[in-house]
Amino acid sequence: MGRLEDQSATASASSAGAPLPTPKMDTARPGCTRVNLADYERRAKVVLSKGEFDYFAGGANDMVTLRENRAAYRRLRLRPRVLRDVSSVDTTRTVLGERMAHPIGISPTAEHRAAHDDGELATARAAAGTCSMMVVSSSATTALEDVATAGGPNMRRWFQLSLSSRKNRAVLAGLVRRANAAGYTALVVTVDRPVLGRREADLRNCYELASRLAEGRVVSATGARIGRRPDGTIDLGQASDARPEAGKSLNWDDVHWLRTICGDMKIVLKSVMTREAAEEALAHGVDALWVSNHGGRQLDTVPATIEILPEVVQAVRGRCEVFVDGGIRRGTDVLKALALGATAIFVGRPVIWGLAHSGEDGVTDVINLLNEELVQAMRLMGCKKLADIERSMVVHQSSFHAKL
Numbered sequence: 001m002g003r004l005e006d007q008s009a010t011a012s013a014s015s016a017g018a019p020l021p022t023p024k025m026d027t028a029r030p031g032c033t034r035v036n037l038a039d040y041e042r043r044a045k046v047v048l049s050k051g052e053f054d055y056f057a058g059g060a061n062d063m064v065t066l067r068e069n070r071a072a073y074r075r076l077r078l079r080p081r082v083l084r085d086v087s088s089v090d091t092t093r094t095v096l097g098e099r100m101a102h103p104i105g106i107s108p109t110a111e112h113r114a115a116h117d118d119g120e121l122a123t124a125r126a127a128a129g130t131c132s133m134m135v136v137s138s139s140a141t142t143a144l145e146d147v148a149t150a151g152g153p154n155m156r157r158w159f160q161l162s163l164s165s166r167k168n169r170a171v172l173a174g175l176v177r178r179a180n181a182a183g184y185t186a187l188v189v190t191v192d193r194p195v196l197g198r199r200e201a202d203l204r205n206c207y208e209l210a211s212r213l214a215e216g217r218v219v220s221a222t223g224a225r226i227g228r229r230p231d232g233t234i235d236l237g238q239a240s241d242a243r244p245e246a247g248k249s250l251n252w253d254d255v256h257w258l259r260t261i262c263g264d265m266k267i268v269l270k271s272v273m274t275r276e277a278a279e280e281a282l283a284h285g286v287d288a289l290w291v292s293n294h295g296g297r298q299l300d301t302v303p304a305t306i307e308i309l310p311e312v313v314q315a316v317r318g319r320c321e322v323f324v325d326g327g328i329r330r331g332t333d334v335l336k337a338l339a340l341g342a343t344a345i346f347v348g349r350p351v352i353w354g355l356a357h358s359g360e361d362g363v364t365d366v367i368n369l370l371n372e373e374l375v376q377a378m379r380l381m382g383c384k385k386l387a388d389i390e391r392s393m394v395v396h397q398s399s400f401h402a403k404l
Helices: 037-047 050-057 064-074 119-129 144-151 166-181 200-205 237-242 252-261 275-283 305-316 331-339 349-381
Strands: 076-078 093-095 098-100 104-106 133-136 156-162 186-190 266-270 288-291 321-325 344-347 394-396
Touching (some): 064 076, 076 331, 133 344, 144 156, 144 166, 156 166, 252 266, 344 349
Parallel strands (some): 104 133, 186 266, 266 288
């Protein structure tokens, strides 16, 4: 991979008024032959065990949604402008009041230490080095404070929360306070898991989090620690109340309750997939919406996220920022999502593939490569800055077939 061009990641100022740090951009190491994100996925399949790879790569049921997340981007066509001065390109963006070097963030994904021994610590260092937003999962294999320390003051960080049984509210409140104290500026509340999706690859593989990773892990809302029984099986203990099945009775009252304990942290509602859900969320006062189908891991046959994004953006009518994840593997995908109204995009699995490949360096390479492709796509589209990316630049392929 080549070196990212300086102007693609230089911001004028952060939300605090200080200049953004210069991202790590020289990713051309001897022997590095991986030139796109698919190369990292192929390498991860070799490095990880079958159970680990299938856990990260798999989806629910027939994996229709998982595949559609990717395929839907291919059905969108770009309409470039010409004769525009693109000698310099600016990818900076303000996301919930924080100035970012680019609109690419790291989605909350569980169990990074299953991909690499350094786990979330390596991901945090890469996020800081590339000036990326990192959303730390409540199913992380590293304490949220340790992740914050590894990323340092330059790492923009949000904390993802899966609401669980109300009887654990005291512990949940403690977890939110810990995140606030550790400098997390937003809570990303995942709302599509009243029960866990049926992930058949995990069932076939009898996949469980390895004991070496599970012991001492703080689980979701309860803060309970996982341990091992004498026979070697995993004992969830109190943590059983933090499983998705424990959230069947949750409703909007729980979001209002979170607002009372989150202090200055913003609330981002993740897994919004309809106009109706977007309107309801805004009526309940959330700060931003995240279009997500959980990477195709929950309810199968829901639409691809890029297909739903315009519907949600239209419903919002500029009243809040909208984010999107799912199926993004190219810089052109990033550009398409921005054209359809996303403030920022997030990637999950590609980060895991980079982590499995070479830890911090691999994650750095993945983020830089995606941003490098975005800069190239912007130049080819005649866009000097993100604000130049227009809705009219993206059309569905069917619009051409209809004219034939």
